[in-house]
Amino acid sequence: MNKTTKYILDFAKRILAIPSPSGYCEKVIAEVVTEAKALGFAVEKSKKGNAIITVTGSSSRTLGLSAHVDTLGAMVKSITAEGNLRFTTIGGPIWPTLDGEYMKVRTRDDKEYTGTFLSTSPSVHVFKDASQKERNPETMIVRIDEIVHSKSDVEKLGIRPGDFIFFDPKTTITESGFIKSRFLDDKISVAILFGLLKTIKEEYITPVTTLKIIISTYEEVGHGAANIPEVDEMIAVDMGCIGDDLSCTEEMVSICCKDSSGPYDYNVISKLVKLSQDNELAYATDIYPYYGSDVSSALRAGNDIKGGLIGPGVHASHGMERTHASAVENTLKLLLAYIKQA
């Protein structure tokens, strides 16, 4: 593994360890801002909390590159009479994958309590439907690790509806080069953009266009990059889909030609494909059936831009995700080629 890939995976681990469901991104953005400054780049924050890093280019044109640092999560909806938490999800996790997962709930007065997501039929010795019961927020609860027997016991801990619930991401990097973790969507891409910044710095690269690197915070709920700085083109770097009818693998960079929000810009996609071919990258062009990106939200909000979408192939997205160092490297190489030619 080369030193840039190692840097990317180390930074990914750092930000994966900071919980950041949509609506709770201040801490992770602070880490992003610190790292951008440490690399020597100008960084500012938008009012809603996105970080925007600027790299000055050699022409008057501007390219936006975005990745979202917000993730799925949950929020306390109510407290049951027995002292368990009912929850609402933030974004769209695969609910059955939550069953048995560890979590933390954070109160408004900064206390954190651990717990576990469980079905409301959590024991085979007691419930006939323990295996068959559907898993969704109506049939699941959170059991917190405190001695509580009633709603008021839980309220005494300071827990109330509206408190954020963080899933344990279970980040693991294997000897074989796999990165498995929740929320590789899209923290692995945030880390890849930092790999790009580090390479720009170390190799004294002046991009052809000025770069506005947007680290967005509300993508999972649909308006991450609705508001962006003035750019001519924008490429969202977000997880590449793998599965049914798709050709991407965990080793590839995926180029998305069309998703639920419609086709991406013809010229941007054609340029991405050509650069992948010219640089002999492992890549795939695919159609994502259920997907929207920061570029989709920027276009819907009325920004007049040409948009594209690429990202490392991520298996089992919004569940127990996994990608490989090769996909990280292919994505970085494509971005580097693009900023030298854009």
Ligand SMILES: [Zn+2]
């Ligand atoms: Zn994403």
